[in-house]
Amino acid sequence: MAEMNLLQAINNALDIAMASNDKVICFGEDVGVFGGVFRATSHLQEKYGRARCFNTPLVEQGIIGFANGLAAQGSVPVAEIQFADYIFPAFDQIVNEAAKFRYRSGNLFDVGGLTIRTPYGGGIAGGLYHSQSPEAYFAHTPGLKIVVPRNPHQAKGLLLAAIRDPNPVLFFEPKRIYRASVSEVPEEDYELPLGQAEVLKEGADITLLAWGAQMEPLEKAADLAEKEGISCEIIDLRSILPWDADTVAASVMKTGRLLISHEAPLTGGFAGEIAATIQERCFLYLESPISRVTGLDTPFPLVLEKEYLPDQLKIFEAIKHSVNF
Amino acid sequence: MSMDIQERVIHTPEFTPGNALQIPIYRVLQQDGSVIPGALVPELDEAQALKIYRAMVFTRVLDERMLAAQRQGRLSFYLQSTGEEATTVGFAAALDDADMIMAQYREQGALAYRGFSVEEFMNQLFGNDQDYGKGRQMPIHYGSRELHYMTISSPLATQIPQAAGYAYGQKLAGQQRCTVTVFGEGAASEGDFHAALNMAAVLKVPVIFLCRNNGYAISTPSSEQFAADGIAPRAVGYGMQSIRVDGNDVLAVCKAMQEARKLAVEQNEPVLVEAMSYRLAAHSSSDDPSGYRNKAEEDKWRAKDPILRMKNWLLAQNWWDDTREKQLLEELRQQVLAAMKLAQQRPPARLEDLITDVYDEPPALLRQQLENLKAHIRKYPEAYPKSAGGIDHG
Ligand SMILES: Cc1ncc(C[n+]2csc(CCOP(=O)(O)OP(=O)(O)O)c2C)c(N)n1
Ligand SMILES: [Mg+2]
Numbered sequence: 001m002a003e004m005n006l007l008q009a010i011n012n013a014l015d016i017a018m019a020s021n022d023k024v025i026c027f028g029e030d031v032g033v034f035g036g037v038f039r040a041t042s043h044l045q046e047k048y049g050r051a052r053c054f055n056t057p058l059v060e061q062g063i064i065g066f067a068n069g070l071a072a073q074g075s076v077p078v079a080e081i082q083f084a085d086y087i088f089p090a091f092d093q094i095v096n097e098a099a100k101f102r103y104r105s106g107n108l109f110d111v112g113g114l115t116i117r118t119p120y121g122g123g124i125a126g127g128l129y130h131s132q133s134p135e136a137y138f139a140h141t142p143g144l145k146i147v148v149p150r151n152p153h154q155a156k157g158l159l160l161a162a163i164r165d166p167n168p169v170l171f172f173e174p175k176r177i178y179r180a181s182v183s184e185v186p187e188e189d190y191e192l193p194l195g196q197a198e199v200l201k202e203g204a205d206i207t208l209l210a211w212g213a214q215m216e217p218l219e220k221a222a223d224l225a226e227k228e229g230i231s232c233e234i235i236d237l238r239s240i241l242p243w244d245a246d247t248v249a250a251s252v253m254k255t256g257r258l259l260i261s262h263e264a265p266l267t268g269g270f271a272g273e274i275a276a277t278i279q280e281r282c283f284l285y286l287e288s289p290i291s292r293v294t295g296l297d298t299p300f301p302l303v304l305e306k307e308y309l310p311d312q313l314k315i316f317e318a319i320k321h322s323v324n325f
Numbered sequence: 326m327s328m329d330i331q332e333r334v335i336h337t338p339e340f341t342p343g344n345a346l347q348i349p350i351y352r353v354l355q356q357d358g359s360v361i362p363g364a365l366v367p368e369l370d371e372a373q374a375l376k377i378y379r380a381m382v383f384t385r386v387l388d389e390r391m392l393a394a395q396r397q398g399r400l401s402f403y404l405q406s407t408g409e410e411a412t413t414v415g416f417a418a419a420l421d422d423a424d425m426i427m428a429q430y431r432e433q434g435a436l437a438y439r440g441f442s443v444e445e446f447m448n449q450l451f452g453n454d455q456d457y458g459k460g461r462q463m464p465i466h467y468g469s470r471e472l473h474y475m476t477i478s479s480p481l482a483t484q485i486p487q488a489a490g491y492a493y494g495q496k497l498a499g500q501q502r503c504t505v506t507v508f509g510e511g512a513a514s515e516g517d518f519h520a521a522l523n524m525a526a527v528l529k530v531p532v533i534f535l536c537r538n539n540g541y542a543i544s545t546p547s548s549e550q551f552a553a554d555g556i557a558p559r560a561v562g563y564g565m566q567s568i569r570v571d572g573n574d575v576l577a578v579c580k581a582m583q584e585a586r587k588l589a590v591e592q593n594e595p596v597l598v599e600a601m602s603y604r605l606a607a608h609s610s611s612d613d614p615s616g617y618r619n620k621a622e623e624d625k626w627r628a629k630d631p632i633l634r635m636k637n638w639l640l641a642q643n644w645w646d647d648t649r650e651k652q653l654l655e656e657l658r659q660q661v662l663a664a665m666k667l668a669q670q671r672p673p674a675r676l677e678d679l680i681t682d683v684y685d686e687p688p689a690l691l692r693q694q695l696e697n698l699k700a701h702i703r704k705y706p707e708a709y710p711k712s713a714g715g716i717d718h719g
Binding site: 128129 | 401402452460461462463466478479480481511512514515516517542543544545549550551611612616617673674676678679680683688690691694695698701702704705708709711712
């Protein structure tokens with residue numbers, strides 16, 4: 001075990017992936033000598049050479065198109081998009097190409113080796129274009145897998161699994177806690193399962209569900225609620241696509257209540273999809289409407305980002321509202 | 326192949342080399358301020374020359390002071406344009422003040438030249454209640470309708486095809502104006518750049534594409550950005566005129582842009598201008614260049630300081646002296662400091678503006694979200710110090 005922050009855990013996972021398979025190739029804007037603007041790819045070029053870890057020209061559609069080609073050829077590209085806010089020039093390559101490569105060719109060709117890493121989320125005074133959580137756009141795309149880790153231990157195991165998964169995976173990294181989140185991380189190679197949620201804490205009165213950086217306010221809100229005698233079950237969804245409806249439904253059948261929280265806007269957010277599925281599966285068990293605590297239906301602000309964010313106080317209030325419904 | 330292209334048919338394969346087109350650099354001034362014999366000089370009278378110089382010095386002073394403010398924790402972010410002032414001020418000086426500018430983010434010099442006040446700069450930087458952008462964008466994302474300066478957008482290169490569209494509208498309206506879009510050599514790798522050039526050339530649009538080639542895109546040197554001889558030759562591939570200038574030579578930038586503007590406005594010819602310079606400062610306050618380049622390289626470019634070069638020229642013209650230089654620096658530093666203090670004391674952007682401008686009018690669901698938020702803030706005022714105070718008297 002070693003103490004690592006989330007960036008170090010990601011760097012460590014990339015290092016292990018590159019060491020254990022020489023088909024793994026890391027690239028993106030500034031990932032070479034500099035090791036990425038957040039330093040997630042530090043020292044990889046030094047260790048594995050410029051052919052396997054390199055700066056690309058500044059063109060996201062090119063990065064992902066190039067990565068699709070590499071993956072089709074049998075390499076294992078791990079492409080970095082510098083900020084999730086800048087993934088949209090590559091939208092076509094992800095949504096129309098990566099996601100449908102296998103399907104349209106009847107499995108003659110696939111880009112299963114592809115992994116796209118990108119930092120997402122707010123709370124860093126980044127304003128409109130360094131704060132977004134675009135997971136829901138991609139969740140509307142069959143053929144993609146979407147993973148969001150909550151801490152260093154999870155990040156390493158999930159990233160290694162994502163790189164080795166035979167499907168294209170979008171790996172959203174919670175940049176607000178890149179350095180703040182520190183945990184004990186096994187030094188050896190290990191994987192954590194994709195498509196499986198994790199119950200972090202069992203409870204009786206309400207199920208709280210989130211992913212990535214949003215786990216932190218969720219857990220704080222649960223602490224506040226516990227002080228008022230409300231017992232919370234906490235689940236980290238971990239994979240947005242495909243998502244683990246069984247674990248969530250089993251929990252809600254037990255607690256009778258569900259609260260889902262994400263930073264992205266309410267309308268069209270992934271919480272809506274979860275709520276629809278869970279009310280279908282758990283209708284007769286529900287004691288209150290499924291609650292969504294999310295960002296506002298606006299672009300991400302700057303000066304008033306604290307007001308915009310679904311923080312622990314907003315979650316706490318929603319928990320009380322749900323329990324007292 | 327288009328029917329218009331004259332076909333020359335050959336019978337053995339013949340490749341055109343990738344470096345077949347080498348574009349020279351237009352320069353007027355030496356570093357000591359002397360005009361290179363025979364060089365074509367722009368028409369500039371004393372008043373305009375001094376206005377340009379003042380904007381360049383102001384930009385340098387603003388950048389120094391605001392980076393320091395960021396270091397002191399007063400600002401979340403800042404981005405300097407040090408070393409590129411001749412380009413960012415010089416291009417604006419060649420335009421009509423009503424020509425549209427659609428810039429990237431390092432062009433504060435152009436805004437300064439057009440008369441954006443130090444208060445206006447500060448209000449945006451601090452995102453206070455006077456900020457035109459209502460505290461929504463990170464520092465340095467300025468905009469001014471009055472000064473025909475489109476609000477900056479962080480996603481790179483998006484403004485380049487927009488500029489072609491804007492200019493096409495100007496042409497249809499018969500305005501005798503052009504649009505200038507500015508972008509880095511890194512941003513020129515984006516698909517939007519290529520789309521823009523092709524459309525502008527095909528549609529005969531009065532737009533000037535001004536590329537600031539400053540050697541780096543964050544840590545990525547231009548040698549890893551493109552294999553060709555810079556950006557200028559690309560225009561030729563799209564069928565438009567192209568020129569490369571010394572971006573540290575304000576007279577060259579100004580003259581090249583004056584000529585480019587004639588082509589754009591009088592002949593509806595889009596033009597690409599590539600200004601060669603160097604990003605002397607870090608990419609931004611979040612960056613540390615010591616991880617990817619060396620001081621010797623920086624020093625080489627520091628010796629080509631564009632402000633000093635212009636000052637030397639002004640001295641040679643007898644339009645400037647050291648006393649006035651000292652006074653100017655003192656005056657600008659005071660101005661910046663005073664405006665910063667005032668802007669910082671103003672209240673932050675209003676809570677109501679969280680939901681305005683998403684649409685022309687906030688939809689019902691969004692109005693409800695704001696009401697819920699207000700009720701929540703009233704319950705926990707100490708957790709939301711920026712908005713709790715003003716919540717019931719907007
Ligand atoms: C679409 C997009 N991708 C990535 C970024 C992140 N980014 C901001 S500035 C920058 C480098 C830009 O370099 P260049 O265009 O040369 O301009 P310079 O900073 O040198 O003035 C990058 C990669 C962005 N803002 N937008
Ligand atoms: Mg550059």
